[in-house]
Amino acid sequence: xxxxxxxxxxxxELRVLLLGKEIVGIEIIWPKSYELRSxxxxxxxxxxxxxxxxxxLILHLSHSFLIIHLRMTGQLLYVNGEDSCNADHVRVKIxxxxxxxxxxRDVRKFGRIIQVDDPQQIxxxxxxxxxxxxxxxxxxxxxxxxxxxxxxxxxxxxxYISGIGNIYADESLFRTGIHPSTLTHKIxxxxxxxxxxxxxxxxxxxxxxxxxxxSDYRDSFGNSGQNQNFLMVYRRKGEPCFLCQKPITKKTIxxxxxxxxxxCQKIYR
DNA sequence: CCATGTACCTGAAGGC
DNA sequence: TGCCTTCAGGTACATG
Numbered sequence: 001x002x003x004x005x006x007x008x009x010x011x012x013e014l015r016v017l018l019l020g021k022e023i024v025g026i027e028i029i030w031p032k033s034y035e036l037r038s039x040x041x042x043x044x045x046x047x048x049x050x051x052x053x054x055x056x057l058i059l060h061l062s063h064s065f066l067i068i069h070l071r072m073t074g075q076l077l078y079v080n081g082e083d084s085c086n087a088d089h090v091r092v093k094i095x096x097x098x099x100x101x102x103x104x105r106d107v108r109k110f111g112r113i114i115q116v117d118d119p120q121q122i123x124x125x126x127x128x129x130x131x132x133x134x135x136x137x138x139x140x141x142x143x144x145x146x147x148x149x150x151x152x153x154x155x156x157x158x159x160y161i162s163g164i165g166n167i168y169a170d171e172s173l174f175r176t177g178i179h180p181s182t183l184t185h186k187i188x189x190x191x192x193x194x195x196x197x198x199x200x201x202x203x204x205x206x207x208x209x210x211x212x213x214x215s216d217y218r219d220s221f222g223n224s225g226q227n228q229n230f231l232m233v234y235r236r237k238g239e240p241c242f243l244c245q246k247p248i249t250k251k252t253i254x255x256x257x258x259x260x261x262x263x264c265q266k267i268y269r
Numbered sequence: 270c271c272a273t274g275t276a277c278c279t280g281a282a283g284g285c
Numbered sequence: 286t287g288c289c290t291t292c293a294g295g296t297a298c299a300t301g
Binding site: 001002003055069070071072073108110111156158165166214215255256257 | 292293294295296
Binding site: 032071072073089106107108109110147148149150153215254255 | 270271272273274277278279280281
């Protein structure tokens with residue numbers, strides 16, 4: 001499932017592939033995958049910039065914006081004019097003047113492409129990006145102290161800090177030795193600093209490894225990531241903890257499958 | 270404010 | 286083999 005490192009991998013590839021291209025048509029195969037919240041019909045628009053906030057990808061066009069969220073199984077596949085494309089589950093095709101195209105493939109149909117006049121329509125509720133240089137440990141500390149919720153639930157909520165999903169939440173908490181049920185305001189100051197560092201490190205490393213492919217994630221060339229080979233707890237239920245050898249526990253916390261080591265991760269009360 | 274549950278979806282995996 | 290059930294999870298939304 002694409003989280004910050006996976007979306008950023010796609011974004012940086014698309015910057016190389018798509019900047020300056022002219023959109024000449026959008027074919028909507030599954031209507032719910034494409035939501036029009038702009039009065040403007042795309043006729044001919046240039047892709048002027050590509051950015052990202054949290055798990056949202058933003059294509060800046062001449063007169064509007066395409067906000068894209070891949071949710072669980074979404075993929076943005078680049079198709080060259082000469083390629084034959086017969087992939088299943090393609091929901092939207094964005095076609096360019098040079099006969100290349102970007103195909104939005106999404107098995108489970110949760111993902112969305114939303115066309116808006118102002119990106120803030122979508123992004124105003126999204127918290128600061130976890131790899132934004134302006135996201136400091138002081139900010140992290142202040143937000144954590146102001147909440148009284150489980151740390152796992154906090155990390156998954158995108159309104160405060162954005163980009164962290166189920167995989168990297170579990171990985172960051174394991175590396176910091178914090179139990180996922182610990183309440184945000186009960187985490188000791190030292191651990192807050194370490195958690196901040198580990199979140200940034202885990203995301204950076206995943207980005208260097210082109211993201212984690214658990215089942216569906218692929219980059220714009222259809223390639224898998226490599227970071228799944230470096231995960232320490234996610235999907236390792238019953239396997240020995242890399243620190244103490246005790247079997248990794250999996251349990252539903254904050255409504256999500258949560259992996260942790262009961263021996264290495266302490267709950268602070 | 271925060272927690273919980275449901276809906277949206279399909280395919281893979283597990284049980285018998 | 287085959288059928289049925291469960292599970293996977295990001296976000297929106299409703300409810301307590």
